Amino acid sequence: MRAFLQRVALASSSGALACYGVLVLASLLGRAEVGPQQAPLLAGNVLPRVAEGALWGIPLAVFLGRAWSQVMLAALVLSLAPALRTWLVGGPWPAASGPWAPAWILGAWALWGGVLGMLGAWLGGAPKARPGRGKRR
Amino acid sequence: MRELARRLAFLFFAGALAGALTSLGWWLLGAAGVMAQWGIALAPELTPAWLESHLVTGGLWGLLLLPFFSDAANRLLGLGAGVGVLPTCHVVMVQWTSPTEPGALAPVLVLTFCVVWGLATAGLVLALRET
Numbered sequence: 001m002r003a004f005l006q007r008v009a010l011a012s013s014s015g016a017l018a019c020y021g022v023l024v025l026a027s028l029l030g031r032a033e034v035g036p037q038q039a040p041l042l043a044g045n046v047l048p049r050v051a052e053g054a055l056w057g058i059p060l061a062v063f064l065g066r067a068w069s070q071v072m073l074a075a076l077v078l079s080l081a082p083a084l085r086t087w088l089v090g091g092p093w094p095a096a097s098g099p100w101a102p103a104w105i106l107g108a109w110a111l112w113g114g115v116l117g118m119l120g121a122w123l124g125g126a127p128k129a130r131p132g133r134g135k136r137r
Numbered sequence: 138m139r140e141l142a143r144r145l146a147f148l149f150f151a152g153a154l155a156g157a158l159t160s161l162g163w164w165l166l167g168a169a170g171v172m173a174q175w176g177i178a179l180a181p182e183l184t185p186a187w188l189e190s191h192l193v194t195g196g197l198w199g200l201l202l203l204p205f206f207s208d209a210a211n212r213l214l215g216l217g218a219g220v221g222v223l224p225t226c227h228v229v230m231v232q233w234t235s236p237t238e239p240g241a242l243a244p245v246l247v248l249t250f251c252v253v254w255g256l257a258t259a260g261l262v263l264a265l266r267e268t
Contacts, residue, residue, distance in 0.1 A: 006265055009150035010143065016153075016196070051189030054153065054196075123143055 007061040010123045011116075015057015016050045018115035022108055023049055056082045057116055064124030071126055072117035079113025144206050144266075149196040151261035152254075156195015159254040160188055166246075177240035198224050199258045210263055217259025221251035 023046060056078070063074040083106045166172055167180025181187055201223065205216045225248045237243065 002264065006147070009265055010146050012153070013146035013149045013196075016149065016193070047190040047193040048186045051153075051192045054192070122139065123146055125139075 004061065007064040007124060008058055011057045011060040011064060011120055012054045013057075014116050014119035014123060015060070015112075016054035018057070018112050018119060019053020020046065020050050021115055022053075022112045025111070026108060052082070053112060053116075057120075060116060060120050064120055064126075066126060068121045068126045071121040071124065072114070075117030075120060076110060076113045079109045079116070082112075083109035144203060145200060147262060147265045148199045148202055148206065148258075150199075151265060152199015152202075152258045153192045153196030154261055155199070155254050155257035157188060157192045158257060159195070159250050160191040162253075163250055172240075172246075175240065175242050175246070177243045177246060179239045179243055179246075194224075195254060195258070198254075199262075202258065202262060206262065206266065213263060214256060214259045217255040217257075217262075218252045219255070220258075221253070221255030222248070223251075224254070225251040 059078055060071070060075055063071050066074075086105050086109070087102055161183075164181055164183045168183075172178075172180045198220070201220050202213070202217060205213055208216065225244070228247050228251075229244050233239065233243075
């Protein structure tokens with residue numbers, strides 16, 4: 001029970017940090033505006049999105065402790081869910097518009113998934129890949 | 138390095154979860170009409186944005202327990218309750234224009250909820266950390 005709770009905590013915190021990182025990057029690229037009058041990195045804009053990242057990161061807990069490649073793959077696949085939701089339902093972030101909106105949304109969430117996977121694998125203590133037969137010799 | 142990052146992740150999660158739970162309690166108190174009865178004009182509406190912002194701020198305040206992460210259970214709980222005074226000060230002194238702006242009892246209620254948040258955060262840290 002404790003081990004699973006720890007994994008949930010690690011996955012959730014990784015999701016939050018990954019979302020903040022992507023948000024900072026997106027704001028640098030000028031794509032994090034939620035409205036033309038709002039500055040992108042005010043607390044009112046950032047906090048709900050970081051919380052969203054934390055919540056979407058929780059399912060990764062199931063995969064923590066496995067090999068790096070598996071955690072990364074799981075994180076990238078999991079990032080499709082919020083991307084699809086943002087695209088179909090419209091979420092608070094990323095607020096992209098125009099013909100490239102799906103690409104921006106998918107790209108931002110895929111980047112989030114990549115960072116989430118790396119952080120999760122590192123924090124979760126993923127076992128290092130064993131050397132192949134050639135290297136053992 | 139990794140151990141420090143893990144501790145920070147545990148503290149953020151514990152603070153965030155405690156923040157979400159105490160926020161729900163705060164909303165319940167408002168929805169039940171208790172705040173209006175006590176003359177406190179702070180009853181919030183339960184919206185995702187409101188809950189999410191309390192979740193993250195709870196997580197950030199929870200990081201203050203980092204130096205005490207390995208302390209004994211009783212000490213950690215006491216420090217958790219003590220740390221709860223800081224968000225109270227922030228709310229009362231920074232967010233409000235005067236300490237009794239939303240009602241005379243408002244600071245007491247905020248302090249109570251922040252102390253409960255601190256205790257819950259410390260309790261969750263105890264549940265998360267290796268003994």
